[in-house]
Amino acid sequence: MLDFLRKLLHPSKNNDLSLENIDIKNTKDLEKLMRGLGPERAGVIMRKRALEGNLTCQLFFANGASLIPEADLTDSIRRDFEVFTKMAAENGDAGSQFNLALSLVKKVDSSQSYFSGDNFENLKQAKHWHQKAASQGFKPSIKSLKKLESVFDKI
Structure with a gap:
């Protein structure tokens, strides 16, 4: 005291x-x-x-x-990445919007011949976040949208 x-x-x-x-x-x-x-x-x-x-x-x-x-990522660190990246993306940070989109694309099981369920939702969300970042002129998201255009056009 x-x-x-x-x-x-x-x-x-x-x-x-x-x-x-x-x-x-x-x-x-x-x-x-x-x-x-x-x-x-x-x-x-x-x-x-x-x-x-x-x-x-x-x-x-x-x-x-x-x-x-x-190799060093714990569940807690992964959760922090997801939570705080999404919060920063929602707060308008283009880099976080891009990183969130990348993490969602990584969750997609590309071994399937078609997308359904979680894969479809993850791709839909990835497209959304890439578009948000691209609308701010963020070049990596602009490139990703063009690169994944054939996939995103089906969503």
């Missing part, structure tokens, strides 16, 4: 209270939070902010999960 009052009355540059309330707008803010609070506490705050709709935090978790090698 005494430490809390000291920090409240005599703020320092590493004041936990001010850092916990920092307006996270970019990677510099994320770095400041990590340095000031440490990775565990900063991670809790960043996750909360991501779930509340902060795009910078959503991108941190989505992109961080995408950098982990396939």
